């Protein structure tokens with residue numbers, strides 16, 4: 464359920480929203496992550512789909528002191544934007560019976576931004592991966608009192 468078809472939302476008026484319950488596993492190259500649970504609200508804006516919500520999961524980390532692996536519970540607020548690129552915008556307009564070509568150009572098709580692809584799919588695992596990476600502590604500790612191996 465992490466890849467969501469948002470064609471209805473993209474075609475909807477600004478402010479249209481949809482709530483998605485997350486109860487999924489994601490694959491990460493960097494860490495082994497547990498199941499993600501929570502709820503995300505997708506809201507259409509003039510140029511993007513806004514993603515907002517709260518997610519709980521856990522991550523397997525290596526303790527910086529004793530080097531043992533341990534499971535770190537993690538939760539975070541999500542707030543991000545997936546941009547609607549121009550070709551998707553045009554497709555949505557055409558679907559509404561609009562065939563003009565005065566859709567303004569904007570350059571939000573940058574590499575590091577989240578984009579809604581031509582199939583009008585949004586891959587939510589992309590944003591969740593970013594949040595996991597942001598929330599991994601610099602020095603993970605299995606226990607605040609861990610003294611490491613002596």
Ligand SMILES: [Zn+2]
Pocket residue numbers: 526527528529530531604605606609610611
């Ligand atoms: Zn430790």
